[in-house]
Amino acid sequence: MAPPGRPGCRVVHLERVDSTNRHAARLAAAGAEHGTLVVADEQFAGRGRRGREWSSPPGRNLAFSLILRPALPDDRVPLLALVAGISLADTIGRRLPEVRVKWPNDVWCRGGKLAGILCEAGAPGPAGRAVIMGIGVNVNSRAEDFAPEIPAVSMARLAGRQFDLPLVLRHLVEGLDRDLEIFSAEGFGGRLLERFRHRCLLTGKRVAIEAGDRTGAGMVVGVDAGGRLLLDDDFGCRRFFAAGEASILSHGGCISAAGR
Numbered sequence: 001m002a003p004p005g006r007p008g009c010r011v012v013h014l015e016r017v018d019s020t021n022r023h024a025a026r027l028a029a030a031g032a033e034h035g036t037l038v039v040a041d042e043q044f045a046g047r048g049r050r051g052r053e054w055s056s057p058p059g060r061n062l063a064f065s066l067i068l069r070p071a072l073p074d075d076r077v078p079l080l081a082l083v084a085g086i087s088l089a090d091t092i093g094r095r096l097p098e099v100r101v102k103w104p105n106d107v108w109c110r111g112g113k114l115a116g117i118l119c120e121a122g123a124p125g126p127a128g129r130a131v132i133m134g135i136g137v138n139v140n141s142r143a144e145d146f147a148p149e150i151p152a153v154s155m156a157r158l159a160g161r162q163f164d165l166p167l168v169l170r171h172l173v174e175g176l177d178r179d180l181e182i183f184s185a186e187g188f189g190g191r192l193l194e195r196f197r198h199r200c201l202l203t204g205k206r207v208a209i210e211a212g213d214r215t216g217a218g219m220v221v222g223v224d225a226g227g228r229l230l231l232d233d234d235f236g237c238r239r240f241f242a243a244g245e246a247s248i249l250s251h252g253g254c255i256s257a258a259g260r
């Protein structure tokens with residue numbers, strides 16, 4: 001258990017829930033404190049980004065959500081998802097060094113997705129605004145747990161051994177605690193950005209990007225201090241994307257779709 005006011009200071013462990021994000025949002029609306037961690041052995045309506053579903057075999061992977069009440073200006077809140085992405089990538093990267101972060105916040109390794117993050121605004125309640133940071137990590141799942149068309153991998157498949165779920169959870173939450181502290185002290189533009197650049201999967205790759213009604217294709221040249229993806233398009237223009245979904249292009253087409 002973490003100290004008061006830190007991620008993991010209160011742990012709500014559920015055997016089965018619709019979605020840890022939904023449950024955390026309900027708790028947040030009722031006033032749950034900053035740092036409350038909701039973790040479930042099984043989700044029956046897990047949610048992913050862009051309206052997708054997130055399904056995961058019961059008991060093998062991690063599904064958890066943190067209730068955060070960050071003292072941040074509104075325009076910096078979206079950066080929390082990037083902070084979470086690099087934090088998870090670095091923690092998992094201690095066991096699997098080739099782990100990369102796929103902008104904005106997916107964690108990939110050797111061509112497959114290892115972890116995804118869904119940050120959502122909680123409804124305002126008596127305790128004010130909350131952000132729900134939902135995280136799914138493929139820890140011990142097997143190849144047959146996912147449909148073949150889903151580019152998912154697990155830590156166990158990559159490392160050739162099983163991992164202790166509570167220990168991985170503890171390390172991830174401790175890493176998030178440290179990185180959220182760094183973010184609130186110095187923003188994204190310092191050490192976190194340097195780490196993000198170091199693990200960035202897309203830099204130097206040709207991608208197609210979809211961002212609402214904006215689309216683009218070109219070479220990724222990096223990520224800036226505002227968390228934006230920098231893309232040099234085929235007409236020689238530098239374009240900036242604050243959010244969106246990127247797919248890596250091979251000569252023949254898309255080789256890495258966004259889904260899990």
Ligand code: BTN
Nearest residue numbers: 019021047048049116117134136
């Ligand atoms: C994505 O990559 O699309 C984001 C996936 C986020 C999944 C996690 S699992 C725990 C939390 N509860 C949910 O319903 N979703 C997030």
